[in-house]
Amino acid sequence: MVGVAECERVQANWFVARARACGGSVWTDGGMLWTDGPDGVNVLFPSRLDLQALHRGVQRAQDLGRSPVGAWLGLAVDPGPLAAAGFERGWSPWWMTADLADIPETHDPRVRLETDTTDYTGEFADYRDQLALAREQPTRAWYAAAHLPDGAFAGRAWSFLDGDLAGVFDMNVWPPFQRRGLGTALLSAICAAAHKAGAHHAVLNATPDGKHLYRTRGFTQIGEGITWWRHLP
CATH class of the missing domain: 3.40.630.30 (Gcn5-related N-acetyltransferase (GNAT))
Structure with missing residues (x-):
């Protein structure tokens, strides 16, 4: 049976594949997966958020001249560190x-x-x-x-x-x-x-x-x- 976790996995792997195909970068920091590709800089479906790693990711995006920085989350993840790092809540993906x-x-x-x-x-x-x-x-x-x-x-x-x-x-x-x-x-x-x-x-x-x-x-x-x-x- 296909669930939300599988939808998140495919979305993350798509971002990774596009970044690599287009000469971008993929890295992990604070247990979080980041990509810099055609979709910009994004952190993808972490199980928990690390505030300092978020600050480093934002700084990396700023150094690259990339804006905005995106964060994709499951609804069970505490978004508090994102608010503390200056992120604003956006739209909701409807998984189908x-x-x-x-x-x-x-x-x-x-x-x-x-x-x-x-x-x-x-x-x-x-x-x-x-x-x-x-x-x-x-x-x-x-x-x-x-x-x-x-x-x-x-x-x-x-x-x-x-x-x-x-x-x-x-x-x-x-x-x-x-x-x-x-x-x-x-x-x-x-x-x-x-x-x-x-x-x-x-x-x-x-x-x-x-x-x-x-x-x-x-x-x-x-x-x-x-x-x-x-x-x-």
């Missing part, structure tokens, strides 16, 4: 899961799996670097992009294989292109890829905007967590 056998595979010509892209330019150009994770062998991450018939880039999504679980991440359909079935097609493509690679269940953290889509595709909420954030000058 689905049996991949129950998610039908669609074949929408607007969506394809990619291992490289030219869709990101200007201030977003660095996102292309993240597709290094999709090129690693053996394959454990899949990136899907949605394009309209006129070539317009309309959305993206990732899945990440962690044991027999598949994490669903960074799924977005840009506002002008929503309500055209692209979210369903993206989710289907990345879940099918992970299922074929051996995953049995998918897990994700949902926002209010995404929860309706996931529920219609067979996902069930099994719990929630909490994030805290320290904004640096």
Whole structure:
């Protein structure tokens, strides 16, 4: 049975994999796992919080010019040290899961799996670097992009294989292109890829905007967590 602990594990391993694929860093301090990657500096699901280690992590982020610093927690962890270190309570991940056998595979010509892209330019150009994770062998991450018939880039999504679980991440359909079935097609493509690679269940953290889509595709909420954030000058 998939529980919140498994959702947290997949999320943490996704942050670790992205940091390493993009030349970032991963370290432990005070018994806490930290990553510095495309998602910035984050401390991930500690069983307890060490105030001095939090101060060191914030200082490291400041030295790197990274802001904000994120902390992802289970609801049972005492957040007192975060408040003492200047963090503010943020949004709550809604953990959801689905049996991949129950998610039908669609074949929408607007969506394809990619291992490289030219869709990101200007201030977003660095996102292309993240597709290094999709090129690693053996394959454990899949990136899907949605394009309209006129070539317009309309959305993206990732899945990440962690044991027999598949994490669903960074799924977005840009506002002008929503309500055209692209979210369903993206989710289907990345879940099918992970299922074929051996995953049995998918897990994700949902926002209010995404929860309706996931529920219609067979996902069930099994719990929630909490994030805290320290904004640096």
